[in-house]
Amino acid sequence: MAKKPTYGELEERVKELERKYAKLIGAKQELERYQFMIESAHDAIFFKDLESRYIIANDKTLETFGLSREDVIGKND
Secondary structure, eight states, X not given: OOOOOOHHHHHHHHHXXXXXXXXXXXXXXXXXXHHHHHHHOXXXXXXXXXXXXXXXXXXXXXXXXXXXXXXXXXXOO
């Protein structure tokens, strides 16, 4: 049977989870800023993965291709 953690150990675990959560929130906010910049651009912007599949395509890219987001994301040329 595993020994019960002490109050101090539990407190450390909570602090670590709080640090991870704060990091996650920061990363989420940064991602939202990048998404806003990409969607606000007047130029076609897209990103592909290592297998050449589209993973991000802004509205201008979709307009240029004449396709919907569902027709582009996950597909390759």
